[in-house]
Amino acid sequence: MNFSRRDFLMGTTAWGCAAAMPSVFQRAAWAAPQADQPGAKDTILVVIQLSGGNDGLNTVIPFADPAYAAARPVLKQSKDKLVSVNDQLGLHPALTGFGKLLENSQLSIVQGVGYPQPNRSHFSSMDIWHKAGREKEQTYGWLGRTSPLVSASGASLFIGDAQAPLALYGATGHPPTIRNLDDFQLRVAAGEKDDARKRELIQQFASRNSKSTSRLNKLVQASALETYRASERIREATQNYQTPVAYPETELGQRLKLIAQLINGGISERIFYTSLDGFDTHAAQLPLHDGLMSTLSGAVEAFQQDVKHHGHEKRVVTITFSEFGRRVKENGSLGTDHGAASQMFFVGEPIIPGVIGAHPSLTDLDDGDLKHHTDFRSIYATVLDEWLGVDSVQVLGERYAPVKLFAHQQT
Amino acid sequence: MADTQTPSAAQNEGLQEYLQIPPELLWQPYVPNSSDPWDAVKVAHLYRRTSFGASYAEMQAGLSLDPDTLARQIVNASRDGGDEAVIAFERDAREMTTMALDSGNPRELQAVWLYRMLHSPQPLLERMTLFWHNHFATSNAKVRSLRLMQRQQDSLRRHALGSFDDLLQKMTFDPAMILWLDGNTNQKGKPNENYAREIFELFSLGVGNYTEADIQEAARALTGWSVDKDEAVFQSALHDNGSKTVLGETGRWTAGDVVRIALAQAACPKFIVRKLFRELISDSLEPADEMIAPLVDEFRQRNYDIAWLVGRMVRSWMFYSPLAIGQKVKSPVDFLVGSVKSLEGTTSLVQMAEACQTLGQNLYFPPSVKGWDGGYLWLNSTTLLQRQNMAFAITSNTPSIAPERLTEKYNVEGDEATAKFFLDLFLQQHDADILAEMTRYLQEERLKLKTTFQSDSAREAQLARKAAHLAMTMPEYQLS
Numbered sequence: 014m015n016f017s018r019r020d021f022l023m024g025t026t027a028w029g030c031a032a033a034m035p036s037v038f039q040r041a042a043w044a045a046p047q048a049d050q051p052g053a054k055d056t057i058l059v060v061i062q063l064s065g066g067n068d069g070l071n072t073v074i075p076f077a078d079p080a081y082a083a084a085r086p087v088l089k090q091s092k093d094k095l096v097s098v099n100d101q102l103g104l105h106p107a108l109t110g111f112g113k114l115l116e117n118s119q120l121s122i123v124q125g126v127g128y129p130q131p132n133r134s135h136f137s138s139m140d141i142w143h144k145a146g147r148e149k150e151q152t153y154g155w156l157g158r159t160s161p162l163v164s165a166s167g168a169s170l171f172i173g174d175a176q177a178p179l180a181l182y183g184a185t186g187h188p189p190t191i192r193n194l195d196d197f198q199l200r201v202a203a204g205e206k207d208d209a210r211k212r213e214l215i216q217q218f219a220s221r222n223s224k225s226t227s228r229l230n231k232l233v234q235a236s237a238l239e240t241y242r243a244s245e246r247i248r249e250a251t252q253n254y255q256t257p258v259a260y261p262e263t264e265l266g267q268r269l270k271l272i273a274q275l276i277n278g279g280i281s282e283r284i285f286y287t288s289l290d291g292f293d294t295h296a297a298q299l300p301l302h303d304g305l306m307s308t309l310s311g312a313v314e315a316f317q318q319d320v321k322h323h324g325h326e327k328r329v330v331t332i333t334f335s336e337f338g339r340r341v342k343e344n345g346s347l348g349t350d351h352g353a354a355s356q357m358f359f360v361g362e363p364i365i366p367g368v369i370g371a372h373p374s375l376t377d378l379d380d381g382d383l384k385h386h387t388d389f390r391s392i393y394a395t396v397l398d399e400w401l402g403v404d405s406v407q408v409l410g411e412r413y414a415p416v417k418l419f420a421h422q423q424t
Numbered sequence: 425m426a427d428t429q430t431p432s433a434a435q436n437e438g439l440q441e442y443l444q445i446p447p448e449l450l451w452q453p454y455v456p457n458s459s460d461p462w463d464a465v466k467v468a469h470l471y472r473r474t475s476f477g478a479s480y481a482e483m484q485a486g487l488s489l490d491p492d493t494l495a496r497q498i499v500n501a502s503r504d505g506g507d508e509a510v511i512a513f514e515r516d517a518r519e520m521t522t523m524a525l526d527s528g529n530p531r532e533l534q535a536v537w538l539y540r541m542l543h544s545p546q547p548l549l550e551r552m553t554l555f556w557h558n559h560f561a562t563s564n565a566k567v568r569s570l571r572l573m574q575r576q577q578d579s580l581r582r583h584a585l586g587s588f589d590d591l592l593q594k595m596t597f598d599p600a601m602i603l604w605l606d607g608n609t610n611q612k613g614k615p616n617e618n619y620a621r622e623i624f625e626l627f628s629l630g631v632g633n634y635t636e637a638d639i640q641e642a643a644r645a646l647t648g649w650s651v652d653k654d655e656a657v658f659q660s661a662l663h664d665n666g667s668k669t670v671l672g673e674t675g676r677w678t679a680g681d682v683v684r685i686a687l688a689q690a691a692c693p694k695f696i697v698r699k700l701f702r703e704l705i706s707d708s709l710e711p712a713d714e715m716i717a718p719l720v721d722e723f724r725q726r727n728y729d730i731a732w733l734v735g736r737m738v739r740s741w742m743f744y745s746p747l748a749i750g751q752k753v754k755s756p757v758d759f760l761v762g763s764v765k766s767l768e769g770t771t772s773l774v775q776m777a778e779a780c781q782t783l784g785q786n787l788y789f790p791p792s793v794k795g796w797d798g799g800y801l802w803l804n805s806t807t808l809l810q811r812q813n814m815a816f817a818i819t820s821n822t823p824s825i826a827p828e829r830l831t832e833k834y835n836v837e838g839d840e841a842t843a844k845f846f847l848d849l850f851l852q853q854h855d856a857d858i859l860a861e862m863t864r865y866l867q868e869e870r871l872k873l874k875t876t877f878q879s880d881s882a883r884e885a886q887l888a889r890k891a892a893h894l895a896m897t898m899p900e901y902q903l904s
Contacts, residue, residue: 190804215897234899240805345614
C-alpha cells in the first residue's frame with residue numbers, strides 16, 4: 014500500500030475547500046492570462062504515460078556499445094533491424110513511425126532522465142514523477158498545480174478509462190476523465206426525447222447548497238457539477254471534426270484521435286494526458302515490448318499527422334515518460350526487472366529534434382541500473398517556463414536548471 | 425497556490441470532538457440512546473458495509489432489532505454457515521460456476537459472482553471475498569486461466585473471515601498468484617523479485633517496513649515454486665538453499681519462512697487493520713496509529729482472526745459515527761448490486777458484469793497488483809455520467825426492475841409520498857427542499873401525462889420510475 018498516495022486521497026488538504034469554493038472565486042484566483050482570452054498563450058501539452066516501467070535500453074538502443082549485447086544476451090535487438098538514429102544509437106525496430114518523425118525533425122530523444130536515489134516501486138516512483146518530488150505534504154500533482162494557471166476551466170483532461178492519475182489532481186478538484194464522446198453525455202429520457210425539467214433538477218442537485226457538512230459529499234457534488242458543465246462544453250467543441258488520417262485501431266490511437274478532436278474543437282484545456290499500460294515486462298519481454306513499441310509509434314505518428322493536417326502543429330507538443338527504466342542486465346525469465354534512469358520522447362514541430370544528452374554509461378551503474386544525468390524536474394521546469402508559459406518555480410517550488418528542448422531556446 | 429491552509433477532514437466537518445474521544449471507547453459497542461438513536465440511517469449503513477445494501481422490508485426488519493443483535497447475526501451467518509439455506513445456495517452456485525468455467529467466458533464467471541452478491545445468505549462473506557480479491561489483487565489478464573482464478577477465489581472465500589495467517593500462506597502457494605507474480609520463473613541463481621516485493625509492500629507490511637535487501641533475500645527464499653498442470657509444485661533443484669537474511673532473521677529460509685517472518689512483524693497487523701478500516705469505516709480518513717492501536721494488538725493476539733476484527737469494527741461507536749457514515753464512495757459493485765437489491769428486481773447478470781467493467785471494476789481483472797485504487801478515485805467525469813446514465817437505464821428501460829411495483833407493495837400513494845419513499849429507500853435522509861422540488865416535478869409531470877392517452881397504472885408507473893431515477897442521481901447516492 015502506498016501511503017503517500019493514500020494520504021493524498023484521504024486526508025487533509027484543501028480539497029474540500031477548493032471543491033466548496035464558489036467557481037466565481039476560483040476564476041478570480043487565476044494568475045495567468047486565460048487561453049480563451051485574446052493574446053493568451055495557446056500552446057498545448059500532450060502527455061503519454063508509459064505505465065509499468067518502459068525498458069528504455071531496448072527502446073533507444075546503444076548498439077555500438079559492447080556492454081549492451083553483454084547485458085542482454087537474449088533480449089538484445091540486432092543492429093541491422095534497428096531504426097537508424099546515428100552511429101551509436103538506434104530505435105527499437107517497431108518504432109518506424111518515430112523514425113519518420115525523426116527524419117522530419119519532429120522527434121527528440123532526451124536521454125538519461127531520472128532522479129536521485131531512485132525508488133524501484135512502481136507506485137512510489139510514479140508518485141514521485143506525478144508530484145515532481147517526494148514531499149509527503151505535497152498532495153497535488155505537478156500538472157494539477159499547473160492547470161489553474163493555464164486554462165479557463167482550471168482543469169486538464171485525462172483521456173482513458175482508468176482513474177485520472179495523481180499528476181492531474183489539483184486544488185480545483187477532480188480532473189475530467191473522458192473515455193469516449195458518446196459516454197460523455199447525461200441521458201434523462203429514452204431515445205431522442207429529452208426531459209429538460211429532469212435534466213435541470215439533476216444539475217440542481219449538484220449545484221444546490223446542501224445542508225450536509227460532509228467534505229466527501231461536497232466533493233462529489235462539485236465533481237458532478239464540473240462533469241455536467243464539461244459534458245456540455247465538449248459536446249459543443251467536437252461537433253464538426255473530420256480527418257483524413259487513418260489512426261491505428263489501438264486504444265492509444267483512438268485516445269489520441271479524441272485529443273486531436275478536442276484540440277481542433279478549440280476547447281480551452283491546454284493539457285491532455287493519456288497512458289499506455291503493460292510495460293512491466295518481468296518475463297517473456299520480447300513480444301510484449303514489440304507490441305507496445307508498435308502501438309506507441311503508430312498512434313503518435315498518426316496523431317502528429319492529424320495535428321498538422323488541422324494546422325495546430327505550431328502549438329502542440331507531445332511528451333512521453335515512464336516511472337523508471339529497467340535493469341541493464343536481463344533476468345532469468347527472458348525479462349527485465351525494475352530499474353532507474355531512462356529516456357523521454359518529445360514530439361512536435363516546436364522542439365529541437367534529434368538526440369539530447371548522452372546515453373548513460375552501461376558500465377558505471379547504480380546497483381545494476383543506469384544513472385541519470387538529467388533530473389526530470391529540469392525537464393518539467395523547461396516545459397513549464399518555455400512551453401506552457403508558467404513560472405516553473407510557482408509549480409515546482411524551486412528553480413531547476415533548464416534543458417534546451419524547444420527550438421526557440423536556441424535563438 | 426490556493427492550498428496554503430490544509431485543514432484536516434475532521435476540522436472541516438466539525439468532527440474534532442470524535443477524534444478527541446479515547447480510541448478504546450470509540451471501539452466499544454454502540455448502544456443506542458435518545459441523542460444517538462438506532463434509526464434508518466444506521467440500519468442502511470450497516471447493510472451497505474456488511475452486505476450489499478438491503479430492501480425496504482429488510483431495513484424495516486433491521487430497525488426492529490437492536491444493533492448488536494443484527495450485527496452478530498450478519499457476522500455469524502457468514503462465519504459459521506452450514507445451515508440448510510447455505511448448503512442449498514452453495515450447491516446452486518457451484519453448479520453455475522462449473523457451467524461458467526465450461527463456457528470459458530469471463531463474463532459468465534463474473535455473473536456468477538454477482539449472483540452470489542445479490543442472493544447469498546452469507547453476504548458479508550461475499551463482501552470479504554471481494555475485499556481480499558482486491559488485497560491480493562490477481563488478474564486473469566496475465567494468469568489466463570479462469571479455473572485458477574476461480575480456485576483462488578474459492579480459497580479467498582474459505583479464509584475470508586478466518587485467520588489472515590492462513591490466508592497469506594494460501595496466497596503464497598496459490599497457483600494463480602504464482603503465475604501472476606512470476607513465481608514460476610523465480611529460480612536459484614536468477615531470482616525474480618516480483619512476489620517478494622509485493623508480499624511486503626502490498627500484502628502484509630506496507631512501504632517503509634522493509635528494505636530492498638530484504639526483497640532480494642526473500643526472493644531467494646521463494647525460489648523453486650512453479651505451476652505444473654494447474655498445481656503449485658516445488659522443485660528443490662531450482663530452490664536457493666543458501667542462507668538468507670530477511671527482516672533481520674538469518675537462516676536457510678524457504679517460502680513458508682518468508683510468510684512466517686512477515687506475520688511476525690509489528691507492521692503486519694497494523695497494515696491489515698488499516699486496510700479494513702478503509703473498507704469498513706472510511707476511505708476519506710487516514711486514521712492515526714493511536715486510533716487503531718486497540719484493534720491492532722488484539723488482532724495479533726487473536727492470531728489474526730478476521731471475523732473477530734470485522735465484528736468488532738461494525739458494532740462500534742466508531743462505525744456508527746459521522747467519521748464512518750457516508751464516508752466511503754460506493755464501488756461500482758456497491759452501486760450496481762445495491763441499486764438492484766433496493767429495487768427488488770432482477771437483471772441480466774452478464775450485462776451487470778459488463779457495467780461493472782464500464783464503471784472501472786472488472787472482476788477477476790484488477791488493474792494491477794495494487795488492486796483498484798477505489799475511494800474517491802472510483803468517480804471521474806466519465807464514470808459519474810455513466811452511473812447516472814445507468815441509474816436511468818435501470819429505472820426506465822429494464823422490464824424486470826419496476827419501481828412502480830415497490831410503491832404498490834408498500835402502499836405508497838400520491839406524489840409527495842412517492843418522492844419521499846424513494847428518497848428514504850436510497851438515501852434515508854434528505855433536505856426538505858429536495859423533497860419539495862421532486863414533488864413539484866412529479867406533479868407537473870402528472871399534469872403532462874394526463875393529456876396523453878394512457879391508463880392510470882401506466883401513468884403511475886412512469887411517475888414512480890422518474891422518482892426512483894431522480895433519487896438515484898442525488899450526489900449523496902454515490903456515497904456509502
